[in-house]
Amino acid sequence: MNDASIVEAILFASDAPLAAGDIVRADEALDEDRVEAALTALRDEYDRSGRAFELRQVADGYQLITRPEFAPYLERFDTVPRTSRLSGPALEALAIVAYRQPISRVEVEYIRGVNSTGVIRTLLDRGLIEAVGRGEGVGRPVLYGTTGRFMEHFGFASLDDLPRPEELPVVLRDGAPLAGEADAEG
Amino acid sequence: MNDASIVEAILFASDAPLAAGDIVRADEALDEDRVEAALTALRDEYDRSGRAFELRQVADGYQLITRPEFAPYLERFDTVPRTSRLSGPALEALAIVAYRQPISRVEVEYIRGVNSTGVIRTLLDRGLIEAVGRGEGVGRPVLYGTTGRFMEHFGFASLDDLPRPEELPVVLRDGAPLAGEADAEG
Amino acid sequence: MILERDGSRDPGTIEDGLLVVETERFHGPLDLLLHLIRTQDIDIFDIPIARITRQFLTAIEELHDGDVDEAGEFLEMAATLVRIKARMLLPGPADDEDHDPRAELVRRLLEYEQIREIASRLRSAEDDRGRRFGKGFVQPRSRPALMDAPLTVTWEDVFAAALAIEAPVEREREHRVETRPVSMREKVDLIVAAVTQRRRIEFAKLIAPWKERIHGVMTFLAGLELGRRRVVTLRQTEPFSPLWIYRGPNAGIGSADPSADDEALR
Numbered sequence: 229m230n231d232a233s234i235v236e237a238i239l240f241a242s243d244a245p246l247a248a249g250d251i252v253r254a255d256e257a258l259d260e261d262r263v264e265a266a267l268t269a270l271r272d273e274y275d276r277s278g279r280a281f282e283l284r285q286v287a288d289g290y291q292l293i294t295r296p297e298f299a300p301y302l303e304r305f306d307t308v309p310r311t312s313r314l315s316g317p318a319l320e321a322l323a324i325v326a327y328r329q330p331i332s333r334v335e336v337e338y339i340r341g342v343n344s345t346g347v348i349r350t351l352l353d354r355g356l357i358e359a360v361g362r363g364e365g366v367g368r369p370v371l372y373g374t375t376g377r378f379m380e381h382f383g384f385a386s387l388d389d390l391p392r393p394e395e396l397p398v399v400l401r402d403g404a405p406l407a408g409e410a411d412a413e414g
Numbered sequence: 415m416n417d418a419s420i421v422e423a424i425l426f427a428s429d430a431p432l433a434a435g436d437i438v439r440a441d442e443a444l445d446e447d448r449v450e451a452a453l454t455a456l457r458d459e460y461d462r463s464g465r466a467f468e469l470r471q472v473a474d475g476y477q478l479i480t481r482p483e484f485a486p487y488l489e490r491f492d493t494v495p496r497t498s499r500l501s502g503p504a505l506e507a508l509a510i511v512a513y514r515q516p517i518s519r520v521e522v523e524y525i526r527g528v529n530s531t532g533v534i535r536t537l538l539d540r541g542l543i544e545a546v547g548r549g550e551g552v553g554r555p556v557l558y559g560t561t562g563r564f565m566e567h568f569g570f571a572s573l574d575d576l577p578r579p580e581e582l583p584v585v586l587r588d589g590a591p592l593a594g595e596a597d598a599e600g
Numbered sequence: 601m602i603l604e605r606d607g608s609r610d611p612g613t614i615e616d617g618l619l620v621v622e623t624e625r626f627h628g629p630l631d632l633l634l635h636l637i638r639t640q641d642i643d644i645f646d647i648p649i650a651r652i653t654r655q656f657l658t659a660i661e662e663l664h665d666g667d668v669d670e671a672g673e674f675l676e677m678a679a680t681l682v683r684i685k686a687r688m689l690l691p692g693p694a695d696d697e698d699h700d701p702r703a704e705l706v707r708r709l710l711e712y713e714q715i716r717e718i719a720s721r722l723r724s725a726e727d728d729r730g731r732r733f734g735k736g737f738v739q740p741r742s743r744p745a746l747m748d749a750p751l752t753v754t755w756e757d758v759f760a761a762a763l764a765i766e767a768p769v770e771r772e773r774e775h776r777v778e779t780r781p782v783s784m785r786e787k788v789d790l791i792v793a794a795v796t797q798r799r800r801i802e803f804a805k806l807i808a809p810w811k812e813r814i815h816g817v818m819t820f821l822a823g824l825e826l827g828r829r830r831v832v833t834l835r836q837t838e839p840f841s842p843l844w845i846y847r848g849p850n851a852g853i854g855s856a857d858p859s860a861d862d863e864a865l866r
Contacts, residue, residue, distance in 0.1 A: 229483070237466035237484035243738040254487040277463065280423035284732075292735060297415065298423035299731035301440040307428040308733055313726060316719070317627050323718040339711060342628035342673050345766070352764075353528055358502035359764045368581075370764040375502075382722060383729035391721040393714060427733035477737060488739075498750040502761065505753070509762035525768055541747045568755045577755070583765050 231258065231266040232273075239270075245289030245380060287379035287386070311381065314350075321347040322356060326378070326390060330360045330371035348372070356381060417444065417452040418459075425456075425469070425478045433475035500536070507533040508542060512564070512576060513586040516546050516557035521592050525585055534558065542567070629677035630712040632659060637709070644709060647702055649688060653681040657821065661784060675817040680705065682824055782814050787822035795832055795847040803843035 238254050239246065248263040267290055271283040281294045294302065302308045314322065321344050324336050337344045351357045352372075360373035384390065420440055424432065434449040453476060457469040470479045480488065500508065507530050510522050523530045537543045538558075546559035560573070570576065584590050626632040636655050637644055660674045687701040794801040803823065807816045823845055826832045830850040836843045 229487075233464065233466045234484065234487050237480045237487060240467050240478075240735065241480050241484075241488050241739055243735060254490055273463075277459075278419060280419045281426050292426075294423045294427055294733045296728065296731035298420065299733075301420050302423060302427050302733055304439055305424060305428060305432075305436075307430040307432065308424070308736060309427075309429055310733075311730065313723075313730070319719040319722050319726075320627060320715060323715050323722055326722075327715075327718065339708070339715060340628055341630035341677065341708070341712065349527070349766070352502060355502065359505075359760045362760055362763070368763075370760060381729065382725040383732065384725070389725075391718060393718075423733075427736045429736035431737075479737075479739060498752045500751075500753045500757070505757055505761035506765060509758050510765065512758065513762060525765060527768060539747065540749070540751065567751060567753075568758070577759070582762055583767060585767050586762055586765060 231262050232269045234258070235263060235266040236270055239283070239290060239292050242291070245286045245291040245376075247289045250289070284383075285385045286383060287376040289376070291380075314354075314356075315347070317342075317344075318347045318350050322351055322374075322378070325351070325357050325372050326374050327393070329373035330363075331373075332363050332369035332371055334369060336372075354381075417448050418455045420444070421449060421452040422456055422478075425476060431472050431475035431477040436475060500540075501533070503528075503530070504533045504536050508537055508560075510586065511537070511543050511558050512560050512573075513579070513582060513588070514592070515559035515573075516549075517559075517592075518549050518555035518557055520555060522558075524592065629656075629674045630709060631716070632656065632674070633677065634709055634713055634716075644706055647706065649681060649685045649702060653678070653685050656681055657784070672814065672817075675814060678821060679817055682821060686824070782818045784818055784822050784825070787815075787819045788826060790819070791822055791826055791832060791845060792851070795845060795851060800844050800846045803845060806845070 234254055235251055238251055248260045248267065251263045252258045252260055267283060273279075274282050280298055281292045284291055284293045303310075317340075320340055321336055324339050325331055328335065328339075333344060333348050336348065348357070352359075355375055355377040357372045357378065358375050359370045361371045362368045363371050379385075379387075382389075421437055424437055424440055434446045434453065437449045438444045438446055453469060459465075460468050466484055467478050467480050470477050503526070506526060507522055510525050511517055514521070514525075519530060519534055522534065534543070541561055541563045543558045543564065544561045545556045547557045548554040549557050565571070565573075579587065585592075626635065633652070633656060636642075636652055636659075637647065642648065642652070657678055660678060684701045684705060790806060791801075794806060803819070807819050810816075823832065823834060827834045827848070830848045832848045832851070833846040834843060835846060
């Protein structure tokens, strides 16, 4: 049983991305270097042999995932589970949390200009954000941050995959990316 | 896009077995003969290239599944949880059980606003909560409370030590009415 | 009220020189304001507050069926715009470059626009990811022996989760509060009738019969508009003291011509 086969079996049987550090637990003989080498070998092999799926890095984990060109065929099947898209308001709130984390609900609401209790609840329920601490000040508000599930939902390998404020067409006059001085008193 | 790749993508992404007659739906150009030929080609290819998974025919159709010889690795793997942390929803459910015990699953769900079967299962598996009795009313629901392991882990000598109850949201305060009871059990 | 913005449709149309906007298409007051500014090629650093305020008020007057909370957010913004407009008319020590009353609004608009751009990038990433599918069938496995697993959760984690829990009644309240639409016109008539009868009236009295905030805001806006047209005079001796509305020099002029009123109130 070679390393690559073991790693393949584990990725194949997993319903969530796995980090190299998780995969090593499959066997005492494995270590992270060997797992990384096996992952590289698998990635090359899937590409070379024209598999319909590929090995992809997401957040700090790896997963097997179909290549995008098969989407039109797969969308015809009820037995192929699909993740539902987020609503516009939910995406807006999520964008704010992603760039300004850790951030309280009230701050999100100030930036959006509208009550955001419902969308924050949705994002929490979908595991895209989580409570990461508590802020200073009155009521010590819960602060939110994004999760690994967030990375997976958008297919980001790391936070560096998020669009950078400076490459967006819209910038503040002084070029400061999303000035952090917003007081949340609304 | 060859037939075998399309069939592979579909079997990979489907959460239920598919018969050749189902798979033809993927593309107008396909027919059952071509699908059967693709299935045979895939089976041979997986065997020849030593994949950790195989094409298996079950009662309802075809499925991709890891080969039995990898079971020991998967089992080993399964015995080690992926994370030593609790998810946000699990933390929330634990907080509710801690402050409102004894409490039924339905009441936890009422407070959280979402189905909580999974997180309660996790907390039970973690040994942080346990069944402590049965409630009144229809179905006499199981009531949960925290365990000795919970006390030990968080370093509490007694439940009266749970800190800062005065800061809690009203719904978690001792004696606050659980309005969900009537609905949930009616 | 919050519907998906659909990029393929233009949510605003120019009609008789007025911008007609369906507020339902917008995620909130900032979204609407940005739309007004961007579709008219307005320099965001030099917003013509009077014009934008007029257009914004026109847009939210069409907010008839929205629920009260949502309307409140638009009205709050309307009040902010009117406040900025008023501050710009007043000469004073604060009236210089560094203290442009519009500065904070501009900062918020730009920040919001940036967020909107990021959200649209996230949408493309989501679409890309949506074309890739993970493993469908996963073999059933034995339950992990979690009891023996390490656990690094602290009590702070649990307590933070406890504090984040919201009252379930809030979430359950899904029924919509039906409110009669409140128009500026009706508030104008109310104020005019009041000051015709007795020369002056306290603002608080005018809004006392209603508990919804929308009545207060609309009455206040109507008062400001009538003040601008000098139909009434607003007096307040010091901040937070009672606000009095007096009959103004132009009382009785113009109200004879309802169409002129409508025009002025747009």
